[in-house]
Amino acid sequence: xxxxxxxxxxxxxxxxxxxxxxxxxxxxxxxxxxxxxxxxxxxxxxxxxxxxxxxxxxxxxxxxxxxxxxxxxxxxxxxxxxxxxxxxxxxxxxxxxxxxxxxxxxxxxxxxxxxxxxxxxxxxxxxxxxxxxxxxxxxxxxxxxxxxxxxxxxxxxxxxxxxxxxxxxxxxxxxxxxxxxxxxxxxxxxxxxxxxxxxxxxxxxxxxxxxxxxxxxxxxxxxxxxxxxxxxxxxxxxxxxxxxxxxxxxxxxxxxxxxxxxxxxxxxxxxxxxxxxxxxxxxxxxxxxxxxxxxxxxxxxxxxxxxxxxxxxxxxxxxxxxxxxxxxxxxxxxxxxxxxxxxxxxxxxxxxxxxxxxxxxxxxxxxxxxxxxxxxxxxxxxxxxxxxxxxxxxxxxxxxxxxxxxxxxxxxxxxxxxxxxxxxxxxxxxx
Numbered sequence: 001x002x003x004x005x006x007x008x009x010x011x012x013x014x015x016x017x018x019x020x021x022x023x024x025x026x027x028x029x030x031x032x033x034x035x036x037x038x039x040x041x042x043x044x045x046x047x048x049x050x051x052x053x054x055x056x057x058x059x060x061x062x063x064x065x066x067x068x069x070x071x072x073x074x075x076x077x078x079x080x081x082x083x084x085x086x087x088x089x090x091x092x093x094x095x096x097x098x099x100x101x102x103x104x105x106x107x108x109x110x111x112x113x114x115x116x117x118x119x120x121x122x123x124x125x126x127x128x129x130x131x132x133x134x135x136x137x138x139x140x141x142x143x144x145x146x147x148x149x150x151x152x153x154x155x156x157x158x159x160x161x162x163x164x165x166x167x168x169x170x171x172x173x174x175x176x177x178x179x180x181x182x183x184x185x186x187x188x189x190x191x192x193x194x195x196x197x198x199x200x201x202x203x204x205x206x207x208x209x210x211x212x213x214x215x216x217x218x219x220x221x222x223x224x225x226x227x228x229x230x231x232x233x234x235x236x237x238x239x240x241x242x243x244x245x246x247x248x249x250x251x252x253x254x255x256x257x258x259x260x261x262x263x264x265x266x267x268x269x270x271x272x273x274x275x276x277x278x279x280x281x282x283x284x285x286x287x288x289x290x291x292x293x294x295x296x297x298x299x300x301x302x303x304x305x306x307x308x309x310x311x312x313x314x315x316x317x318x319x320x321x322x323x324x325x326x327x328x329x330x331x332x333x334x335x336x337x338x339x340x341x342x343x344x345x346x347x348x349x350x351x352x353x354x355x356x357x358x359x360x361x362x363x364x365x366x367x368x369x370x371x372x373x374x375x376x377x378x379x380x381x382x383x384x385x386x387x388x389x390x391x392x393x394x395x396x397x398x399x400x401x402x403x404x405x406x407x408x409x410x411x412x413x414x415x416x417x418x419x420x421x422x423x424x425x426x427x428x429x430x431x
Contacts, residue, residue, distance in 0.1 A: 130192060130197070303318075
Protein backbone atom coordinates (compact mmCIF):
# COMPACT_ATOMS: atom_id res chain seq x y z
CA UNK A 1 0.00 0.00 0.00
CA UNK A 2 1.36 3.42 -0.98
CA UNK A 3 0.60 5.03 2.35
CA UNK A 4 2.75 2.44 4.14
CA UNK A 5 5.47 2.16 1.50
CA UNK A 6 5.95 5.93 1.23
CA UNK A 7 4.94 6.89 4.77
CA UNK A 8 7.94 9.23 5.17
CA UNK A 9 7.03 11.17 2.00
CA UNK A 10 3.40 11.67 3.03
CA UNK A 11 4.32 12.54 6.62
CA UNK A 12 6.80 15.18 5.44
CA UNK A 13 4.19 16.60 3.07
CA UNK A 14 1.73 16.91 5.96
CA UNK A 15 4.34 18.63 8.14
CA UNK A 16 5.24 21.03 5.31
CA UNK A 17 1.54 21.91 4.82
CA UNK A 18 1.05 22.63 8.54
CA UNK A 19 4.24 24.70 8.83
CA UNK A 20 3.54 26.67 5.64
CA UNK A 21 -0.02 27.50 6.65
CA UNK A 22 1.08 28.39 10.18
CA UNK A 23 3.51 30.97 8.77
CA UNK A 24 0.64 32.50 6.80
CA UNK A 25 0.61 35.22 4.18
CA UNK A 26 3.05 38.13 4.45
CA UNK A 27 3.41 41.24 2.31
CA UNK A 28 6.69 43.08 1.75
CA UNK A 29 5.89 46.14 -0.31
CA UNK A 30 4.59 44.89 -3.65
CA UNK A 31 5.78 41.32 -3.02
CA UNK A 32 3.27 38.90 -1.48
CA UNK A 33 4.61 35.70 0.07
CA UNK A 34 2.02 32.93 0.34
CA UNK A 35 1.96 29.55 2.10
CA UNK A 36 2.21 27.80 -1.28
CA UNK A 37 5.66 29.38 -1.75
CA UNK A 38 6.82 28.31 1.70
CA UNK A 39 5.61 24.80 0.93
CA UNK A 40 7.64 24.68 -2.29
CA UNK A 41 10.80 26.00 -0.61
CA UNK A 42 10.49 23.80 2.50
CA UNK A 43 9.83 20.74 0.36
CA UNK A 44 12.82 21.57 -1.82
CA UNK A 45 15.10 21.84 1.22
CA UNK A 46 13.90 18.49 2.58
CA UNK A 47 14.50 16.84 -0.80
CA UNK A 48 18.10 18.04 -1.07
CA UNK A 49 20.03 14.83 -1.83
CA UNK A 50 22.95 15.52 0.55
CA UNK A 51 20.57 15.55 3.51
CA UNK A 52 19.53 11.97 2.76
CA UNK A 53 16.00 12.52 4.06
CA UNK A 54 14.22 11.15 1.00
CA UNK A 55 15.24 8.39 -1.39
CA UNK A 56 15.15 8.94 -5.14
CA UNK A 57 12.16 6.58 -5.43
CA UNK A 58 10.23 8.67 -2.90
CA UNK A 59 11.03 11.89 -4.74
CA UNK A 60 9.95 10.22 -7.98
CA UNK A 61 6.68 9.27 -6.30
CA UNK A 62 6.18 12.90 -5.23
CA UNK A 63 6.67 13.96 -8.86
CA UNK A 64 3.94 11.53 -9.94
CA UNK A 65 1.73 12.72 -7.07
CA UNK A 66 1.77 16.38 -8.06
CA UNK A 67 -0.09 16.39 -11.42
CA UNK A 68 -2.90 14.22 -9.99
CA UNK A 69 -3.11 16.39 -6.88
CA UNK A 70 -3.59 19.32 -9.25
CA UNK A 71 -7.02 17.93 -10.14
CA UNK A 72 -8.34 18.97 -6.72
CA UNK A 73 -7.29 22.55 -7.45
CA UNK A 74 -8.70 22.45 -10.99
CA UNK A 75 -12.01 21.10 -9.69
CA UNK A 76 -12.25 23.87 -7.12
CA UNK A 77 -11.53 26.45 -9.81
CA UNK A 78 -13.97 24.84 -12.25
CA UNK A 79 -16.69 25.07 -9.60
CA UNK A 80 -16.22 28.82 -9.71
CA UNK A 81 -16.84 28.98 -13.46
CA UNK A 82 -20.38 27.55 -13.53
CA UNK A 83 -22.01 30.24 -11.36
CA UNK A 84 -20.15 32.92 -13.35
CA UNK A 85 -20.62 31.40 -16.81
CA UNK A 86 -22.81 34.24 -18.07
CA UNK A 87 -20.28 36.80 -16.94
CA UNK A 88 -17.49 34.92 -18.72
CA UNK A 89 -19.48 34.66 -21.94
CA UNK A 90 -20.05 38.40 -21.78
CA UNK A 91 -16.28 38.91 -21.77
CA UNK A 92 -16.45 38.65 -25.55
CA UNK A 93 -13.15 38.77 -27.40
CA UNK A 94 -11.02 39.44 -24.31
CA UNK A 95 -10.87 35.78 -23.32
CA UNK A 96 -9.95 34.79 -26.86
CA UNK A 97 -7.45 37.53 -27.66
CA UNK A 98 -5.51 37.06 -24.45
CA UNK A 99 -4.50 33.64 -25.79
CA UNK A 100 -2.37 35.38 -28.43
CA UNK A 101 -0.60 37.15 -25.58
CA UNK A 102 0.22 33.87 -23.84
CA UNK A 103 1.87 32.37 -26.87
CA UNK A 104 3.44 35.32 -28.65
CA UNK A 105 4.55 36.81 -25.33
CA UNK A 106 6.99 33.92 -24.92
CA UNK A 107 8.42 34.71 -28.34
CA UNK A 108 8.55 38.50 -27.97
CA UNK A 109 10.17 38.43 -24.51
CA UNK A 110 12.04 35.12 -24.50
CA UNK A 111 13.67 34.78 -27.93
CA UNK A 112 15.58 38.12 -27.87
CA UNK A 113 16.99 37.26 -24.44
CA UNK A 114 17.99 33.76 -25.60
CA UNK A 115 19.73 35.08 -28.71
CA UNK A 116 21.40 37.89 -26.79
CA UNK A 117 22.85 35.32 -24.37
CA UNK A 118 24.23 33.28 -27.23
CA UNK A 119 21.81 30.36 -27.33
CA UNK A 120 21.61 28.60 -30.70
CA UNK A 121 18.87 26.23 -31.82
CA UNK A 122 18.08 25.53 -28.16
CA UNK A 123 16.30 28.90 -28.27
CA UNK A 124 13.57 27.42 -30.50
CA UNK A 125 12.56 24.77 -27.97
CA UNK A 126 12.96 27.14 -25.05
CA UNK A 127 11.00 30.10 -26.39
CA UNK A 128 8.08 28.89 -28.48
CA UNK A 129 5.90 28.27 -25.40
CA UNK A 130 6.10 27.96 -21.61
CA UNK A 131 7.12 24.34 -22.25
CA UNK A 132 4.83 22.16 -20.20
CA UNK A 133 4.21 18.48 -20.95
CA UNK A 134 2.30 18.88 -24.28
CA UNK A 135 4.94 21.30 -25.57
CA UNK A 136 7.74 18.89 -24.67
CA UNK A 137 5.88 16.19 -26.61
CA UNK A 138 5.64 18.41 -29.71
CA UNK A 139 9.38 19.10 -29.75
CA UNK A 140 10.16 15.46 -28.95
CA UNK A 141 8.17 14.23 -31.92
CA UNK A 142 9.35 16.89 -34.35
CA UNK A 143 13.06 17.06 -33.51
CA UNK A 144 13.78 14.45 -30.83
CA UNK A 145 14.64 15.31 -27.23
CA UNK A 146 18.34 14.65 -27.85
CA UNK A 147 18.43 17.54 -30.36
CA UNK A 148 19.34 21.15 -29.51
CA UNK A 149 15.62 21.99 -29.66
CA UNK A 150 15.00 19.10 -27.27
CA UNK A 151 17.62 20.36 -24.82
CA UNK A 152 16.02 23.79 -24.95
CA UNK A 153 12.52 22.54 -24.22
CA UNK A 154 13.72 20.26 -21.40
CA UNK A 155 15.76 23.06 -19.85
CA UNK A 156 12.66 25.25 -19.79
CA UNK A 157 10.58 22.39 -18.41
CA UNK A 158 12.97 21.88 -15.49
CA UNK A 159 13.17 25.63 -14.82
CA UNK A 160 9.38 25.87 -14.86
CA UNK A 161 9.15 22.97 -12.43
CA UNK A 162 11.81 24.34 -10.09
CA UNK A 163 10.80 27.99 -9.82
CA UNK A 164 8.07 28.78 -12.38
CA UNK A 165 5.31 29.02 -9.77
CA UNK A 166 7.54 31.09 -7.47
CA UNK A 167 8.43 33.57 -10.22
CA UNK A 168 4.87 33.99 -11.49
CA UNK A 169 3.59 34.43 -7.94
CA UNK A 170 6.04 37.26 -7.27
CA UNK A 171 5.54 38.86 -10.69
CA UNK A 172 1.74 38.73 -10.47
CA UNK A 173 1.84 40.17 -6.95
CA UNK A 174 4.09 43.05 -8.02
CA UNK A 175 2.03 43.87 -11.14
CA UNK A 176 -1.24 43.63 -9.19
CA UNK A 177 0.19 45.96 -6.56
CA UNK A 178 0.90 48.60 -9.21
CA UNK A 179 -2.87 48.85 -9.79
CA UNK A 180 -2.54 49.51 -13.53
CA UNK A 181 -4.54 46.49 -14.70
CA UNK A 182 -8.06 45.38 -13.81
CA UNK A 183 -8.08 42.19 -11.68
CA UNK A 184 -10.03 40.38 -14.42
CA UNK A 185 -7.26 41.13 -16.93
CA UNK A 186 -4.64 39.95 -14.46
CA UNK A 187 -6.64 36.77 -13.89
CA UNK A 188 -6.70 36.01 -17.62
CA UNK A 189 -2.96 36.63 -17.74
CA UNK A 190 -2.49 34.11 -14.94
CA UNK A 191 -4.20 31.41 -17.05
CA UNK A 192 -0.80 30.61 -18.47
CA UNK A 193 -1.40 26.95 -19.31
CA UNK A 194 0.38 25.55 -16.24
CA UNK A 195 -1.83 24.66 -13.30
CA UNK A 196 0.89 25.36 -10.71
CA UNK A 197 1.85 28.71 -12.26
CA UNK A 198 -1.81 29.63 -12.64
CA UNK A 199 -2.45 28.75 -9.00
CA UNK A 200 0.55 30.77 -7.82
CA UNK A 201 -0.31 33.78 -9.95
CA UNK A 202 -4.00 33.69 -9.08
CA UNK A 203 -3.17 33.42 -5.39
CA UNK A 204 -1.13 36.64 -5.51
CA UNK A 205 -3.87 38.44 -7.46
CA UNK A 206 -6.51 37.34 -4.96
CA UNK A 207 -4.27 38.52 -2.13
CA UNK A 208 -4.20 41.97 -3.79
CA UNK A 209 -7.93 41.96 -4.62
CA UNK A 210 -9.63 39.74 -2.00
CA UNK A 211 -13.06 41.21 -2.80
CA UNK A 212 -12.76 39.83 -6.36
CA UNK A 213 -11.59 36.35 -5.35
CA UNK A 214 -14.45 34.46 -6.99
CA UNK A 215 -14.37 36.26 -10.33
CA UNK A 216 -10.55 36.23 -10.45
CA UNK A 217 -10.58 32.46 -9.97
CA UNK A 218 -13.25 32.03 -12.64
CA UNK A 219 -11.43 34.13 -15.24
CA UNK A 220 -8.08 32.48 -14.49
CA UNK A 221 -9.64 29.02 -14.76
CA UNK A 222 -11.38 29.84 -18.03
CA UNK A 223 -8.18 31.28 -19.52
CA UNK A 224 -6.11 28.34 -18.29
CA UNK A 225 -8.63 25.84 -19.64
CA UNK A 226 -8.62 27.58 -23.01
CA UNK A 227 -4.82 27.63 -23.04
CA UNK A 228 -4.67 23.93 -22.15
CA UNK A 229 -7.21 22.89 -24.79
CA UNK A 230 -6.11 25.15 -27.66
CA UNK A 231 -2.46 25.36 -26.68
CA UNK A 232 -1.28 22.19 -28.43
CA UNK A 233 -2.75 23.23 -31.78
CA UNK A 234 -1.69 26.86 -31.40
CA UNK A 235 1.86 25.85 -30.52
CA UNK A 236 2.09 23.27 -33.28
CA UNK A 237 0.64 25.31 -36.14
CA UNK A 238 1.38 28.93 -35.16
CA UNK A 239 3.91 29.70 -32.42
CA UNK A 240 6.47 26.99 -33.29
CA UNK A 241 6.54 27.76 -37.05
CA UNK A 242 6.78 31.49 -36.31
CA UNK A 243 9.64 30.92 -33.85
CA UNK A 244 11.48 28.74 -36.37
CA UNK A 245 10.96 31.31 -39.12
CA UNK A 246 12.33 34.16 -37.00
CA UNK A 247 15.31 32.07 -35.92
CA UNK A 248 16.03 31.04 -39.52
CA UNK A 249 15.82 34.63 -40.71
CA UNK A 250 18.36 35.70 -38.11
CA UNK A 251 20.60 32.67 -38.64
CA UNK A 252 20.43 32.00 -42.38
CA UNK A 253 23.60 29.91 -42.39
CA UNK A 254 21.93 27.32 -40.16
CA UNK A 255 18.56 27.42 -41.92
CA UNK A 256 19.25 24.55 -44.34
CA UNK A 257 20.53 22.30 -41.57
CA UNK A 258 17.52 23.15 -39.43
CA UNK A 259 15.08 22.22 -42.23
CA UNK A 260 16.89 18.93 -42.80
CA UNK A 261 16.43 18.04 -39.15
CA UNK A 262 12.75 19.01 -39.19
CA UNK A 263 11.59 15.43 -39.77
CA UNK A 264 8.91 13.85 -37.58
CA UNK A 265 9.99 10.81 -35.60
CA UNK A 266 7.88 7.71 -35.84
CA UNK A 267 6.05 7.15 -32.55
CA UNK A 268 6.77 3.94 -30.67
CA UNK A 269 4.51 0.93 -31.01
CA UNK A 270 1.48 0.95 -28.74
CA UNK A 271 0.78 -2.78 -29.00
CA UNK A 272 1.80 -3.65 -25.44
CA UNK A 273 -0.23 -0.77 -24.07
CA UNK A 274 -3.37 -1.91 -25.90
CA UNK A 275 -2.99 -5.52 -24.66
CA UNK A 276 -2.79 -4.38 -21.05
CA UNK A 277 -5.24 -1.46 -21.30
CA UNK A 278 -7.88 -2.77 -18.88
CA UNK A 279 -5.39 -3.75 -16.16
CA UNK A 280 -3.55 -0.46 -16.59
CA UNK A 281 -6.79 1.54 -16.30
CA UNK A 282 -7.79 -0.24 -13.09
CA UNK A 283 -4.36 0.37 -11.57
CA UNK A 284 -4.50 3.98 -12.70
CA UNK A 285 -7.92 4.49 -11.11
CA UNK A 286 -6.63 3.11 -7.80
CA UNK A 287 -3.71 5.51 -7.92
CA UNK A 288 -5.95 8.46 -8.79
CA UNK A 289 -8.43 7.84 -5.98
CA UNK A 290 -5.64 7.41 -3.41
CA UNK A 291 -3.84 10.59 -4.43
CA UNK A 292 -7.07 12.58 -4.63
CA UNK A 293 -8.10 11.45 -1.13
CA UNK A 294 -4.70 12.25 0.40
CA UNK A 295 -4.64 15.65 -1.32
CA UNK A 296 -8.18 16.25 -0.11
CA UNK A 297 -7.21 15.41 3.47
CA UNK A 298 -4.21 17.75 3.39
CA UNK A 299 -6.38 20.46 1.83
CA UNK A 300 -8.76 20.24 4.80
CA UNK A 301 -5.73 20.53 7.12
CA UNK A 302 -4.53 23.63 5.23
CA UNK A 303 -8.06 25.06 5.21
CA UNK A 304 -8.32 24.59 8.99
CA UNK A 305 -4.85 25.80 9.95
CA UNK A 306 -4.46 28.62 7.47
CA UNK A 307 -7.97 29.94 6.93
CA UNK A 308 -9.85 29.03 10.12
CA UNK A 309 -12.16 26.77 8.18
CA UNK A 310 -14.70 24.58 9.94
CA UNK A 311 -13.40 21.00 10.00
CA UNK A 312 -16.77 19.30 9.42
CA UNK A 313 -17.84 21.65 6.63
CA UNK A 314 -14.41 21.37 5.04
CA UNK A 315 -14.57 17.57 5.11
CA UNK A 316 -17.93 17.52 3.31
CA UNK A 317 -16.77 20.09 0.78
CA UNK A 318 -13.54 18.25 -0.06
CA UNK A 319 -15.37 14.92 -0.48
CA UNK A 320 -17.62 16.57 -3.06
CA UNK A 321 -14.59 18.03 -4.84
CA UNK A 322 -12.75 14.68 -4.85
CA UNK A 323 -15.85 12.91 -6.20
CA UNK A 324 -16.18 15.40 -9.06
CA UNK A 325 -12.48 15.12 -9.90
CA UNK A 326 -12.64 11.32 -9.91
CA UNK A 327 -15.70 11.36 -12.16
CA UNK A 328 -13.75 13.48 -14.65
CA UNK A 329 -10.90 10.96 -14.53
CA UNK A 330 -13.30 8.11 -15.31
CA UNK A 331 -14.74 10.02 -18.28
CA UNK A 332 -11.27 10.58 -19.73
CA UNK A 333 -10.58 6.83 -19.65
CA UNK A 334 -13.65 5.97 -21.73
CA UNK A 335 -13.04 5.02 -25.38
CA UNK A 336 -13.17 8.08 -27.61
CA UNK A 337 -12.73 10.52 -24.72
CA UNK A 338 -9.00 9.96 -24.14
CA UNK A 339 -7.96 12.21 -27.02
CA UNK A 340 -8.25 15.16 -24.65
CA UNK A 341 -6.22 15.39 -21.40
CA UNK A 342 -7.74 14.51 -18.04
CA UNK A 343 -7.50 18.14 -16.87
CA UNK A 344 -9.97 19.09 -19.58
CA UNK A 345 -12.59 16.55 -18.51
CA UNK A 346 -12.16 17.27 -14.79
CA UNK A 347 -12.49 21.02 -15.36
CA UNK A 348 -15.45 20.59 -17.70
CA UNK A 349 -17.24 18.30 -15.23
CA UNK A 350 -16.74 20.83 -12.44
CA UNK A 351 -18.08 23.63 -14.63
CA UNK A 352 -21.19 21.68 -15.64
CA UNK A 353 -22.17 20.51 -12.14
CA UNK A 354 -21.75 24.05 -10.74
CA UNK A 355 -24.15 25.69 -13.21
CA UNK A 356 -27.15 26.87 -11.13
CA UNK A 357 -29.63 25.14 -13.47
CA UNK A 358 -27.85 21.78 -13.11
CA UNK A 359 -29.70 19.42 -10.69
CA UNK A 360 -27.95 19.82 -7.35
CA UNK A 361 -25.67 22.53 -8.72
CA UNK A 362 -26.59 25.08 -6.05
CA UNK A 363 -26.01 22.49 -3.29
CA UNK A 364 -22.59 21.54 -4.73
CA UNK A 365 -21.45 25.16 -4.85
CA UNK A 366 -22.77 25.73 -1.31
CA UNK A 367 -20.84 22.75 0.10
CA UNK A 368 -17.58 23.42 -1.71
CA UNK A 369 -17.43 27.15 -0.92
CA UNK A 370 -16.17 26.23 2.55
CA UNK A 371 -12.83 25.19 1.01
CA UNK A 372 -10.57 28.21 0.50
CA UNK A 373 -9.01 28.36 -2.95
CA UNK A 374 -5.50 28.96 -1.59
CA UNK A 375 -5.82 25.97 0.75
CA UNK A 376 -5.92 23.66 -2.28
CA UNK A 377 -2.56 24.95 -3.53
CA UNK A 378 -0.40 24.27 -0.47
CA UNK A 379 -0.47 20.42 -0.58
CA UNK A 380 0.29 20.48 -4.31
CA UNK A 381 3.35 22.67 -3.90
CA UNK A 382 4.44 20.62 -0.87
CA UNK A 383 4.74 17.53 -3.05
CA UNK A 384 6.20 19.69 -5.82
CA UNK A 385 8.99 20.76 -3.48
CA UNK A 386 9.60 17.22 -2.23
CA UNK A 387 10.33 16.03 -5.77
CA UNK A 388 12.86 18.74 -6.67
CA UNK A 389 15.88 16.88 -5.31
CA UNK A 390 15.80 14.32 -8.09
CA UNK A 391 16.17 17.05 -10.75
CA UNK A 392 19.06 18.96 -9.20
CA UNK A 393 21.80 17.15 -11.14
CA UNK A 394 20.02 17.64 -14.45
CA UNK A 395 19.45 21.28 -13.57
CA UNK A 396 23.12 21.82 -12.74
CA UNK A 397 24.13 20.43 -16.13
CA UNK A 398 22.15 23.15 -17.84
CA UNK A 399 23.83 26.38 -18.71
CA UNK A 400 22.98 29.34 -16.47
CA UNK A 401 21.55 31.05 -19.57
CA UNK A 402 18.34 29.01 -19.39
CA UNK A 403 17.37 30.72 -16.12
CA UNK A 404 16.97 34.32 -17.40
CA UNK A 405 15.40 32.93 -20.58
CA UNK A 406 12.84 31.00 -18.52
CA UNK A 407 12.01 34.11 -16.51
CA UNK A 408 11.61 36.15 -19.70
CA UNK A 409 9.37 33.51 -21.30
CA UNK A 410 7.06 33.24 -18.28
CA UNK A 411 6.98 37.03 -17.86
CA UNK A 412 6.16 37.57 -21.51
CA UNK A 413 3.30 35.09 -21.41
CA UNK A 414 1.74 36.70 -18.34
CA UNK A 415 2.31 40.36 -19.25
CA UNK A 416 1.27 40.16 -22.91
CA UNK A 417 -1.89 38.19 -22.13
CA UNK A 418 -2.80 40.62 -19.36
CA UNK A 419 -2.23 43.65 -21.61
CA UNK A 420 -4.29 42.19 -24.47
CA UNK A 421 -7.11 41.24 -22.11
CA UNK A 422 -7.10 44.76 -20.66
CA UNK A 423 -7.19 46.29 -24.13
CA UNK A 424 -10.08 44.12 -25.32
CA UNK A 425 -12.13 44.66 -22.14
CA UNK A 426 -11.75 48.43 -22.61
CA UNK A 427 -12.58 48.30 -26.32
CA UNK A 428 -15.71 46.28 -25.64
CA UNK A 429 -16.74 48.69 -22.87
CA UNK A 430 -16.93 45.98 -20.21
CA UNK A 431 -15.23 48.32 -17.71
